[in-house]
Amino acid sequence: MKIDLHVHCREYSFCGRSSADEQVQAAMTAGLDALVFADHDHLFPEDHLQTLNKKYAPFKIFSGIEITEYTGEHILVLGVRDASLEFERWNYTDLYHFVQNWGGFLALNHPFRFTSEIEIEYERFLPHAVEAYSNNISPHLQPRILKLAQNIGVNVLSNSDSHHRDDIGRYYNELEKTPETEEELIELLKAGSFSCVAPSHPLR
Template sequence: MLYDFHIHTREYSDCSISSAEEMCQRAVEKGLAGIALTEHDSWRPPSEIQELQKKFPELTIMRGMEHSCPEGHFLVFLPNPENGDIPEWCSVLDLIPLVHNYGGIVIWAHPFRFSSKWPNWLKHVRPDGMEVASSNMHRQAEAKARKVAADRGILTFHNSDAHDAFILGRYLNELEVHLTCVEDFITYVHKQGNGDGIRPASPVGAASSS
């Protein structure tokens, strides 16, 4: 089962040029089992996810948020975002415990994209996962992210960070389970514990740009 857990749409992320429907259609064409719409610092209303799900029943559509912190960007997934108040621009030192308190997970998005320095915050808190490959990560960032993930035993992800439907699926995760909702994803990540429990799909074949 192939999944992409980092996608932006033009309805809620100004930097994206593709609509949610275009992203979903592309995911279906690429043979994905599910995607996560992770808008910048905002949650897509659940009613819109439900409408998209009706139009694309073969695709599991989850919602998340890419939260901006002084220390970088982090993907947040909550069982019920409407019951989870996350302050804008809060430190990751506050974000991770808060999200965990709400029963959610935090994935470090495109680490080392802008700086190769070792983040001091990793001495105090630990994300549930981190991206080690993305359309917005250069090779040096990917290499450093892999080393950090291995050293700290952090679950790794390959996500497209697509802002254009053409990019969606260039980086994918292959899971041995079928996710039906975001709660399934959260549970799956929790069960992995330490280490790389998600096998990234190759950027060739099903994950190609064609």
């Protein structure tokens, strides 16, 4: 299964420029099999998710959230549907434990994009993965991100971080199996049962 784990839409991200329908249609046209809406500090409504899955089946749409942690890092969270994710000012350590208690998945999105140093305790509280490839990660940062992931022993992700439909399709992850549920998706991601696909990085 080809899946993009980091997609925004204009309904729920202030910076989104394409609608949820447009993003799904673009992903289907690009040959992807699934995507995750991970909007900024906003959970994708369950009823909207169900509507999209029914409308575009067998294409799969999952939901997550991109948390802006108080030092400025962006953290991808999957498998947690709790309103406190939208309203609390999270620090990384508290967010890590919260996600762990839910059995969710946590990844560090586009590190070094906004800050030259990472101030969170990621070496003590390991994320499940680090996003190393996307439309919004400069090639010169990739070696540093890959070294970070290697040093802490976690997998890397390739996601579009798309805010517009034209950005979807070049960055994605190839899962070894097709998950039917969010729980199965998280299980595959935690197990590292996937490869990254990116323009300068065909398969890993």
